[in-house]
Amino acid sequence: MHGRTNLTAMRLMDACEHLLCEAEALEDLTARRIAIEAHATPSAISYHFGSQEELVAAVAERVYRRLNAERLSLLRKAADRRAPDPPDLDEVIAALVGPSIRWSLDPTSSYPVLSHFTSMAKTHRERAPHYRRIIDNVEHHRAFVPHLKRIAPWLDDVDIGWRLNCALGIRSQVTRSRSRTEVLTNYSIDLDDPEIVIARMVEVIAPMFRR
Amino acid sequence: MHGRTNLTAMRLMDACEHLLCEAEALEDLTARRIAIEAHATPSAISYHFGSQEELVAAVAERVYRRLNAERLSLLRKAADRRAPDPPDLDEVIAALVGPSIRWSLDPTSSYPVLSHFTSMAKTHRERAPHYRRIIDNVEHHRAFVPHLKRIAPWLDDVDIGWRLNCALGIRSQVTRSRSRTEVLTNYSIDLDDPEIVIARMVEVIAPMFRR
DNA sequence: ACGAATTTCGAATGCCGTTCGAAACCGGTT
């Protein structure tokens, strides 16, 4: 009953993810198109997920898990490399923002799902539980706190969290407001090269954690 | 013909602005509701603006102008206070992000128009000319470049533009992802006090412009 | 006061997401 382990439920999620990646704008995603691509009918979406909104949320959650796994893996690697000393600050920052940057520039990644999802959360009521469950989930960001605290022991948890939040804002600006970033930097930075962009971000974020 | 200096065109813009401020989500804004509030019919929107989208864009542009005027006024004030010496860095940053922060916390301001507008630009095709005209307009940001360059002469235009862009990302994060900011800072910062928030932002942005 | 141009209106169009009852399908029991 209403299971999402069902075969067509899976096909609906895959179709939705694929369409979200291809879609230039969120309005290109319609229940009818998803259904056709999944060889099902629009009512299957309501049946298995309750609504199209919740289908997208389920897909976004799946993609988020993949991205966060990559982030945490890089963080662990950075911590292990220097253990038992504190990890390298630049490396930690790169672990935080790197995966998003690389995904957003990789045309084969599912990054568009995430940007479409957050804009959908704003278009519909953001307070809805199936949105908050995903948006307010910051466990994967909290994992960075203890490491950053070892690097900058003079900052307390609030300071660290605030700086983390600022770093995420910078990342969003770069991944989501590309045209603005281009104009402000006079088209002089190669925004297609993830490593250049990450280095630029580290250059700006690292000083937040230094005296 | 299709003029937006018309009386009902004005009433449509006012109604649209008002509804956008009240609206919890963008989906609450419908052509019918706008028309009712403006004592007109939905077709009046198409007639005067071409589409609902373009009506919202026109309203957003109007609000943007008010916000940017405030920003530039603060910047000028900061420059004048120290002339002919370079202005105070903290004051320049406060001029850049302050108005947005204050507006976003002032329930009587039209700030919701701007956040709804940017999320609408993402929902519909972002490349459409009436979006780019507004989003890519960064003249009011460019005005900050020469002042920042005097403060940090070792940075070139690209560095300054990049840091400006990062500062704007931080601002967006704080104004638009409030619940995330709250969680990451353990609810320990009073996000309702604009001056506290601005001080926190200066604390993080200023180091970008120091050696 | 007339006529052309501008503005308003209301019905119709074609989308959209979702609902709902009937049909189809499935695995386990007689």
Add this chain to the structure above:
DNA sequence: AACCGGTTTCGAACGGCATTCGAAATTCGT
């Protein structure tokens, strides 16, 4: 092999949406 309850699929609705368009109404220069 026939049956059956639970699960899934389907297709025809429904109401709401933005927009179009021709006809009515209004405005304004003459």
